[in-house]
Amino acid sequence: MRYIIVGAGAVGGAIGGRLAESGHDVVLVARGAQYEALRTGGLRLVTPDGPRTHRLPVVDRPEALDLTADDVLVLAVKTQDTAAALDAWSVRPVEGGSTAGERLPLVCAQNGVESERLALRRFRQVYGMCVWLPATFVEPGEVSAAGTPLTGILHLGRYPTGTDGTARLIAADLEKSKLLAPVVPDVMRWKYGKLLANLANAIEAVTGPLAEQDALALFERALAEGQAVLAAAGIDPVGQEEQAEARAGRIRFEPFDGSPHGGGSSWQSLSRGTGTIEADFLNGEIVLLGHLHGVPTPVNDVLRHTANTFAREGREPGSMAVADLVALVDAGIS
Template sequence: MRYIIIGAGAVGGAIGGRLAGAGHEVVLVARGAHHAALRADGLRLKVPDGEYTYRLQAVTGPGELGELRADDVLVLAVKTQDTVAALQAWGPAPVAGGGTAAERLPLFCAQNGVEGQRLALRVFRHVHGVCVWLPSTFVEPGVVSAGGAPLTGMLHLGRYPHGTGAIARLVAADLEKAHFEAPVVPDVARWQYAKLLSNLGNALEAVAGPIADDAATTLFRRVRAEGEAVLDAAGIAYASAAEQRELRGHKVDLVPLDGAPRGGGSSWQSLSRGTGTIEADYLNGEIALLGRLHGVPTPLNGLLQQLANTFAREQREPGSLPVEELVRLADGAVAFVQEARPAAS
């Protein structure tokens, strides 16, 4: 099989690089300066066992590949806000022997949140979800780091919305030869919703810095509890924190890498790169959406969604809001909702 990594940034670059290192054919899809660096110098992947350079085919879109192959596997690793554009580009791509990518090829959504695969299923027939547990960083154009050890990451795979299938098992086998653990599960969404709860802290970290002191940790617990209440009200199953800890153990411990500091998670990295967009609408915003659908107030997640989008739009420095100020805003948001509810009823 040939793997086409649509969005060869932190997560996509780490997956693509590790697959290439295990001997698989890989095509990287990127834009701008990152694409230019991949074309000129290859992908440099910094990991605990060393630094590797992979000179792989790098393209900006399907037109540069001509007809896709019947054995191609598409891995969608763009941020959720870039999903629709990627689907519009790759769905109609012709496949050798007839038909289009959307009709014939498997698409694996290696993204945070749950919305990307919903969007994909509107276009692609064969959609697989991936629960991504992969600490990685876009260091600079052409350079990606992944500091997990002894494994690079854990990637639960399954058909979306449910089921497994032969292609998922084949992809899992390739990933497990490439420094990943890749359980194939019939309920991948249950793991993704559990990861979503963890990702609710991404916006908090992005605007106020690492969740390290008591104030930030307490606030994150409140944000997560709000998310759990929403999922419970919606009847959505999610793996417990204890189940996740038991499965992951110390398989993906973060190791400091020389020349590749990890400033923060994916939302932090979006702000530090000044991309102008952030995925909060599909993380905290997913909780806000479900809360409105099921009558559960979500003032904390709504606040973080709003702040993260403001920071991205105005290209503010990540972590520049004092956590004490964020806690004050959070308390105010909760109080406002509590005061408004009796009037609304």
């Protein structure tokens, strides 16, 4: 199989680079400065076992690539960019007839739970992937990933439920590439569990790493809302103990000397000045479900709004004091 990595940023670059290292055909899809850097200098993937530069095929649009029946599309863009990517790729012709949406598998390697819903409107074969792969977009053309001996753990399954031979083939390729990929019949349970953890992303993005007790307490408040909402919706996410057991002894992190702190995905969006952030699909997912099921979610609503304001106004990540964010939350509740 050939892997088309749609969104060759931190996660997409790490997955694509590791697949390439183990001999798999990989095409990277990127835009702007990232596309130019990948095209001219290749992908530099920095891991604890050393840096490697992969000179891989790279395109900046679907029209620049001829698709075959053996291709797998791996969607690794932020959720706010999902709809545009799906629109562009789903209609592309595949060698032998028909379109990508009708013939090719699509793997959603993203945070949140919205992309799979969007994808199933356009693709017949949709797979969810719960991504636990801490990686940083260092600069155009360079990605770092500090996990060792595994680079990441990627639970994989058919959407909305089930497994199949394609999932098992993809998982086998990933597991030859320093990426553990358990195939599970209930992948969205894993993604909802990750969603709860990602409720901290907005706090980190606007105030910095969750080191202060007040920041941790604020996350606990957001988490309590999330758990209440999922219970009201009848959703049973994977718990923290099950997640910890899945990772135990399989991966550890070795920092890179001199490398900058990249923060989580939302922090990185602010630091790169993209103008958008995924808060609508993390904290905002909890707010949406709260509205649908009659559960108040004032903490997550303020976190969503504040993170969006930071992105829209181009504010620096970590530039708000934790006390000020807590005050905004308390004002929104009163």
